[in-house]
Amino acid sequence: MAEVAFIIIAAITLASAFFVVFSSNLMYSGVALFFTLFGVAGLYVFLYADFLAATQIMVYVGGIMVLILFGIMLTNKIASTDLRQANRGRFMAGLSAFILFLLISAIAVTTQWHTGSPQFLDTTVAKLGMMILYQYLLPFEVASILLLAALIGAALLSRKK
Amino acid sequence: MNSVIDSMMKIFGSLGTGNSALGLVLAVVIAGLVVFTIMAVMAIVAVYFERKVSAFMQDRIGPMEVGIFGFKGGKQFWGGIGQTLADTVKLLVKEDILPKEADKKLMIMAPFIIFIASFLTFIGVPLSDGLVVSDFNIGVFYIMAAGSIGVIGIILAGWSSNNKWSLYGALRSAAQIISYEIPIGLSLMLVVIVVGSLNFGDIVAWQADHRWFFIHSPFAFIAFIIYVIAGVAETNRTPFDIPEAESELVAGWMTEYSGFRWSIFFMSEYANVLIISIIASIIFLGGWLSPLAIFGVHVSWLEGPLWGLFWIFSKAVFFVFVMMWFRWTFPRLRVDQLMYFCWKVLIPFALANLIFISVWELIF
Amino acid sequence: MYTDFAPILIFIFFALLLIGALFVLQNIISPKQNKGGDKLNTYECGEVPEGSAWVKFNIRFYVVALIFIIFDVEILFMFPWAVVFQKVGLLALVEMLIFLLILIVGYAYVWVKDDLSWVKMTVRYGRGRYAPLQKKGSDS
Numbered sequence: 177m178a179e180v181a182f183i184i185i186a187a188i189t190l191a192s193a194f195f196v197v198f199s200s201n202l203m204y205s206g207v208a209l210f211f212t213l214f215g216v217a218g219l220y221v222f223l224y225a226d227f228l229a230a231t232q233i234m235v236y237v238g239g240i241m242v243l244i245l246f247g248i249m250l251t252n253k254i255a256s257t258d259l260r261q262a263n264r265g266r267f268m269a270g271l272s273a274f275i276l277f278l279l280i281s282a283i284a285v286t287t288q289w290h291t292g293s294p295q296f297l298d299t300t301v302a303k304l305g306m307m308i309l310y311q312y313l314l315p316f317e318v319a320s321i322l323l324l325a326a327l328i329g330a331a332l333l334s335r336k337k
Numbered sequence: 338m339n340s341v342i343d344s345m346m347k348i349f350g351s352l353g354t355g356n357s358a359l360g361l362v363l364a365v366v367i368a369g370l371v372v373f374t375i376m377a378v379m380a381i382v383a384v385y386f387e388r389k390v391s392a393f394m395q396d397r398i399g400p401m402e403v404g405i406f407g408f409k410g411g412k413q414f415w416g417g418i419g420q421t422l423a424d425t426v427k428l429l430v431k432e433d434i435l436p437k438e439a440d441k442k443l444m445i446m447a448p449f450i451i452f453i454a455s456f457l458t459f460i461g462v463p464l465s466d467g468l469v470v471s472d473f474n475i476g477v478f479y480i481m482a483a484g485s486i487g488v489i490g491i492i493l494a495g496w497s498s499n500n501k502w503s504l505y506g507a508l509r510s511a512a513q514i515i516s517y518e519i520p521i522g523l524s525l526m527l528v529v530i531v532v533g534s535l536n537f538g539d540i541v542a543w544q545a546d547h548r549w550f551f552i553h554s555p556f557a558f559i560a561f562i563i564y565v566i567a568g569v570a571e572t573n574r575t576p577f578d579i580p581e582a583e584s585e586l587v588a589g590w591m592t593e594y595s596g597f598r599w600s601i602f603f604m605s606e607y608a609n610v611l612i613i614s615i616i617a618s619i620i621f622l623g624g625w626l627s628p629l630a631i632f633g634v635h636v637s638w639l640e641g642p643l644w645g646l647f648w649i650f651s652k653a654v655f656f657v658f659v660m661m662w663f664r665w666t667f668p669r670l671r672v673d674q675l676m677y678f679c680w681k682v683l684i685p686f687a688l689a690n691l692i693f694i695s696v697w698e699l700i701f
Numbered sequence: 702m703y704t705d706f707a708p709i710l711i712f713i714f715f716a717l718l719l720i721g722a723l724f725v726l727q728n729i730i731s732p733k734q735n736k737g738g739d740k741l742n743t744y745e746c747g748e749v750p751e752g753s754a755w756v757k758f759n760i761r762f763y764v765v766a767l768i769f770i771i772f773d774v775e776i777l778f779m780f781p782w783a784v785v786f787q788k789v790g791l792l793a794l795v796e797m798l799i800f801l802l803i804l805i806v807g808y809a810y811v812w813v814k815d816d817l818s819w820v821k822m823t824v825r826y827g828r829g830r831y832a833p834l835q836k837k838g839s840d841s
Contacts, residue, residue, distance in 0.1 A: 204443075207443065226475050240770065245496070306785055313796060317803070319778065323774060327808070330771070334816060335816065342708060365707065366711065369708075430731055432733075436742065438750070449717065453713055453716045456712055478780055500750075504755075518773070533786065533787040597731075673819035695794045698786070
């Protein structure tokens with residue numbers, strides 16, 4: 177049962193990700209990305225990370241997707257039908273993508289993954305909260321500085337016309 | 338962990354069907370049908386309710402011609418009770434129109450996304466003690482996450498229509514919904530701080546042990562008000578209905594939609610109103626506890642799943658009524674006032690509220 | 702936990718089937734004639750539509766979405782903190798205050814720099830609330 181659900185979600189994620197890359201219509205790519213992000217949230221559920229899955233939906237689907245769609249709609253030539261992704265330099269793009277693929281596969285193969293039966297945590301949120309407050313306090317506070325920088329950057333960007 | 342699915346699967350298990358996967362699917366589909374029925378009935382009833390409430394508030398009579406089941410039309414309060422059923426049939430048999438300039442694929446897809454968003458939110462909404470499709474540990478957070486999907490559908494609907502009113506309506510609606518999500522999140526966090534759990538069952542259990550949350554402290558009461566205001570804005574209702582302000586944007590992002598596609602939007606919108614009302618009554622007004630619990634009195638025969646269902650729905654209907662009351666009391670805001678109100682009034686208050694209640698909790 | 706989250710997947714497919722079936726039903730019973738002429742034109746209050754609606758709109762909406770994401774991330778950082786607040790006590794309050802203060806600095810910055818206002822005031826004639834103000838870019 178769980179396997180079937182996993183295959184369905186993984187298939188949706190992969191298929192929509194391919195559509196994002198290969199679709200020539202930017203808007204359709206954006207919409208396909210919505211399904212990809214949704215599928216990734218589903219994959220988090222299979223890792224018993226319920227809070228992370230909801231976070232994925234809330235931030236990526238509810239926030240970043242809005243931003244991306246706004247961004248696409250803001251592009252100048254959205255009205256013209258020849259809105260296409262740039263297809264020039266296919267060779268160089270393919271080469272760099274291939275190198276990146278090799279790199280990632282090398283990392284994936286050489287890493288010592290933590291394997292074992294999944295551990296069901298009753299409340300991942302409480303555990304996360306404790307980790308934020310004790311173990312990972314510094315990254316947590318630094319994250320707020322990152323957010324501050326992003327906020328000021330966003331404000332600055334918007335002011336330039 | 339007592340959800341409807343679990344209890345149904347237990348029943349299926351006792352019936353002797355060995356296949357648990359099939360049982361799960363069957364249980365969920367039954368739950369889904371119930372949720373769909375609730376959404377449809379809510380839309381039908383709310384339309385009639387809304388018409389009658391607005392008529393009474395403006396000293397009119399409202400719909401009065403169409404009768405049904407032997408109820409004749411007329412000036413009585415049940416006059417025109419068949420009107421919404423007739424409307425439903427009308428919407429179903431209307432001609433299906435997609436403008437030729439529109440992006441048809443996305444235009445067909447948008448109602449699905451908006452419907453699924455509110456449909457999925459219902460999974461985490463408890464209707465009584467244990468009467469919930471899935472009793473998530475992250476209940477409150479799940480509602481916020483699932484509720485944020487719909488905005489994508491709104492943007493797609495507005496953009497794909499290739500209509501200026503639709504585009505501006507969708508942009509305004511999206512900006513409004515995402516903005517007002519922040520005060521909602523911040524005011525819901527108060528209850529999480531006090532209770533220490535995101536689960537709705539724990540939250541109501543806490544209120545049963547102590548007191549209803551909106552009288553927990555002054556800050557909880559402020560959070561309650563912030564939540565109600567932001568909830569009205571989140572569902573795009575007057576006075577925050579700028580996205581579909583008839584006088585400037587025709588019908589906002591729904592302009593090009595008609596017939597059945599439009600009625601799906603309509604259904605989801607009223608479902609969202611219901612969700613916001615139910616969440617407000619669970620978080621702040623004790624959920625499925627009887628009103629006597631506000632004084633700390635627990636009458637045993639007034640509690641139980643069925644009574645819980647009754648209490649939660651009476652509280653939710655009260656909120657729905659308040660939303661309709663708002664509609665005929667406050668004039669519509671301007672778009673800049675709307676943004677001002679969210680970013681410069683609600684969010685500072687909600688943030689300060691959060692800090693104050695943490696201090697309050699440390700002291701008391 | 703799977704039984705908790707499985708309904709989401711099943712609900713999605715169920716909704717697709719249900720709404721899809723209703724659309725098919727509606728297609729069967731709805732009238733098909735009269736599809737010609739101006740009926741399929743874009744609605745523009747009775748006028749012949751003037752160009753496409755896919756035009757560039759104001760960047761303000763983009764800015765709102767940008768600032769929203771920052772606050773959204775902040776909120777979801779605060780949820781785990783809120784859950785354990787009662788257990789940890791004062792330490793949690795202090796740590797969250799530091800986190801919040803850094804963000805409130807940014808919030809104050811965008812407030813003071815007028816990035817939060819929808820209509821930017823370009824010319825200030827006076828300091829009073831009702832002083833006449835010239836607005837720019839109020840097309841939406």
